[in-house]
Amino acid sequence: MSITYLEAIREAQARALAEDSRVYIYGQDVGEFGGAFKATKNLAAEFPGRVKDAPISEDAMVGSAIGAAIEGMRPIIEMQFADFSVAGFNQIVNHAAAFHWRTRVPCPIVVRLPSGGVSGSGPFHSQSLETIYAHYPGLIVMTPATVEDAYSMLLEAVAIDDPVIFCEHKFLYYHLKAESLPTEALPTGKARIAREGRDMTIVAYSAMVHEALDVAAEFATEGIEIEVVDLRSVKPIDTDTVIASVARTGRLLCVGEAWPWGGVTAEVIARVTCEAFHLLDAPPQRLNAKDTPIPYHPDLWSAHRPTARSLAAAARKLLQL
Amino acid sequence: MDQTLTSSDRVSEAESSRQAFLAGFGWMLLARTIDEKFASLYRAGKIHGGVYIGKGQEALSAAVGMALREGDVFAPLIRDGAGRLAFGESILDAARTYMGSSLGPMRGRDGSVHRGRPREGLLPMLSHLGAMIPVVNGALMAKRFKGQSGFVGAACIGDGATSTGAFHEGLNQAAVENLPLVLVVADNQFAYSTPTTSQFACASLVDKAKGYGVRGHTADGVDLGDCLRVLSRAADLARGGDGPQLVIGNLLRLCGHGEHDDAHYISPELKASPLGQDCIELAEQRILDESWATASDIAEWKATRIKSVEETVAQVQREPSPDPYKESWYALASKHLSETYENF
Numbered sequence: 001m002s003i004t005y006l007e008a009i010r011e012a013q014a015r016a017l018a019e020d021s022r023v024y025i026y027g028q029d030v031g032e033f034g035g036a037f038k039a040t041k042n043l044a045a046e047f048p049g050r051v052k053d054a055p056i057s058e059d060a061m062v063g064s065a066i067g068a069a070i071e072g073m074r075p076i077i078e079m080q081f082a083d084f085s086v087a088g089f090n091q092i093v094n095h096a097a098a099f100h101w102r103t104r105v106p107c108p109i110v111v112r113l114p115s116g117g118v119s120g121s122g123p124f125h126s127q128s129l130e131t132i133y134a135h136y137p138g139l140i141v142m143t144p145a146t147v148e149d150a151y152s153m154l155l156e157a158v159a160i161d162d163p164v165i166f167c168e169h170k171f172l173y174y175h176l177k178a179e180s181l182p183t184e185a186l187p188t189g190k191a192r193i194a195r196e197g198r199d200m201t202i203v204a205y206s207a208m209v210h211e212a213l214d215v216a217a218e219f220a221t222e223g224i225e226i227e228v229v230d231l232r233s234v235k236p237i238d239t240d241t242v243i244a245s246v247a248r249t250g251r252l253l254c255v256g257e258a259w260p261w262g263g264v265t266a267e268v269i270a271r272v273t274c275e276a277f278h279l280l281d282a283p284p285q286r287l288n289a290k291d292t293p294i295p296y297h298p299d300l301w302s303a304h305r306p307t308a309r310s311l312a313a314a315a316r317k318l319l320q321l
Numbered sequence: 322m323d324q325t326l327t328s329s330d331r332v333s334e335a336e337s338s339r340q341a342f343l344a345g346f347g348w349m350l351l352a353r354t355i356d357e358k359f360a361s362l363y364r365a366g367k368i369h370g371g372v373y374i375g376k377g378q379e380a381l382s383a384a385v386g387m388a389l390r391e392g393d394v395f396a397p398l399i400r401d402g403a404g405r406l407a408f409g410e411s412i413l414d415a416a417r418t419y420m421g422s423s424l425g426p427m428r429g430r431d432g433s434v435h436r437g438r439p440r441e442g443l444l445p446m447l448s449h450l451g452a453m454i455p456v457v458n459g460a461l462m463a464k465r466f467k468g469q470s471g472f473v474g475a476a477c478i479g480d481g482a483t484s485t486g487a488f489h490e491g492l493n494q495a496a497v498e499n500l501p502l503v504l505v506v507a508d509n510q511f512a513y514s515t516p517t518t519s520q521f522a523c524a525s526l527v528d529k530a531k532g533y534g535v536r537g538h539t540a541d542g543v544d545l546g547d548c549l550r551v552l553s554r555a556a557d558l559a560r561g562g563d564g565p566q567l568v569i570g571n572l573l574r575l576c577g578h579g580e581h582d583d584a585h586y587i588s589p590e591l592k593a594s595p596l597g598q599d600c601i602e603l604a605e606q607r608i609l610d611e612s613w614a615t616a617s618d619i620a621e622w623k624a625t626r627i628k629s630v631e632e633t634v635a636q637v638q639r640e641p642s643p644d645p646y647k648e649s650w651y652a653l654a655s656k657h658l659s660e661t662y663e664n665f
Contacts, residue, residue, distance in 0.1 A: 024466060049466075050466075054494075055490070055493055055494055055497055057455075057490035057493065057494055059452070059455065059486060059487050059490050059491075060454075060455035060458065060487070060490035060491050060493070060494040061455075062455075063452060063453075063454070063455025063456045063458070063459060063487070063490075063491065064455045064456065064458045064459030064462055064494060065459055066455075066456050066459055067394075067444075067455065067456035067457055067458060067459025067460035067461070067462070067463065068459040068460065068462050068463035068466070069459075069463075070439045070440075070444070070456075070459075070460060070463075071459070071460045071463030071464060071467070072463065072467070073462075073463045073466060073467075075459075090449050090452060090487075091452060091455070091456075094447055094449060094452075095447050095449075095452065095456070097652070098447075098652075100652070100653065100654045101430060101651075101652045102427060102430050102431045102435070102445060103426070103427070103437070103439055103445055105439045105440060106654040107654075108654075137652035138652035138653060140653070140655070140658060160655055160658070161654040161655055162653045162654050162655050162658070188658060189657075189658050235660065236658050236659070236660050237660070
């Protein structure tokens, strides 16, 4: 048996619905149709009345989730694409994020964002928005890179008493597979050493973890050992694990699929530079998407986003600094 | 009048509407008293930030609060002091929030009209107009999920919020879900300084009800009796399964947007029009005309309210402000997941 990243998300939701009567799923086409990507396939039939189609109203979807959470429910909101979540941005960042701090009443909602690019998706179906959500106090932002994390972190997202932005990567939906669902997991806020190494640390998250692992495998054939840190959640960021890795390697390269201005890669470098400057043997580097909207054509898209190829070039440059 | 009513039923109906009118008037008086006190504190520099009062909107507001029961949900507008009181908010919560007491429900973290007790159904608003509508919807959906029945939720907005996307999404969502939402629009002729002619182009906001497939109601917002009748009916219909109710109350804001605003843009003609009448003066006149109370009774009611407001404010003035050194600077309920930053 093997299970995909997408199936793991479906299974996590099925388990959450089965085990917790407070959970319901609300989003466009999530009901009988099973969701644009089939992340809720058959769930409406298995859990009658608890997997509900929403009108095309992201503000109202999130707003209603907040109201339901105040009343003790644990809503999961599926955005059809991460890009559409900005139509519900006000409710997420001004309302859900601030709610507990203002009132001491928790606001446990999960907003699932099918994120990142796949070939041919263009400017409005490809975005990685973890940075803008991580900017706001009061949100937890998860960016699972593995089938196991997609499953266990989504379950944890439902259990957490705070609003969680769950950035699931569309590129990983179908081709990333595991033998089985995990029975245990690292806690949220803890990064994972995806591959050990001594010559350089690449910090990545979400789909970029796999590009980093490809680069590490390539460099290993040359005797260069790259350590890959998978952040798992970008808020909170596990700075300790990153700094411990830099202590071993002395070199830091951060990669993210989001745009370059500010953001997760900048945050990691800022923290390492402020807290562990003495551990760095070379200036830390980062690689992001180009600072343009995301192009439609596959040839443009593959040059727009970081890939194993551009990441390898950045790594070689860093080794020579 | 229902033909099946007996004469004693009619008497008791008249008596209950008299009692409701007097109760509503009481909330209106108290809200006006609190508002005047806050405005005075604002002018004395005793309040951080703005003060937003409900002068001219008390009748509609009181009627909303009185149409609700324990277990209902209420997302008030910034001018809903009367409705808040009728729903059960204390003078103390209002004073503590406006004056930043660390003992208040918002503990200095949020202020003025942004107060509430979500666990008791009173939702603390955010400033983005219309955004509370779907939140009330969600609370109603949750009650339905939990198998409860017989509840309603009221969301109050002004004419300006009807132009927002959140209004459209929220009312449409409530209609699609057939939720017991009472959406009350205080059409007070201005959104800050913008007149309704720049806000919408339909003849009346109640015309929008048809487009959303919900029932529409219009209330004369200066007439407490009419407000009580319309809101009571709207809430009963929603409670009984008739779906969302859109209630438009026509009135005029008898003050600025906030106490910083002299409202020079409101014309003398509009102020002199029927919309510009003071709902409290009209209600008082009705009480005297009906001989439901004497002028000296009313004077005593006012004095009692002034006394309790003064006492409450005096108490709150002695209460501690929030201490930034003792503040818990964690935004998350899951404290162990909060980010920490050293600030030098």
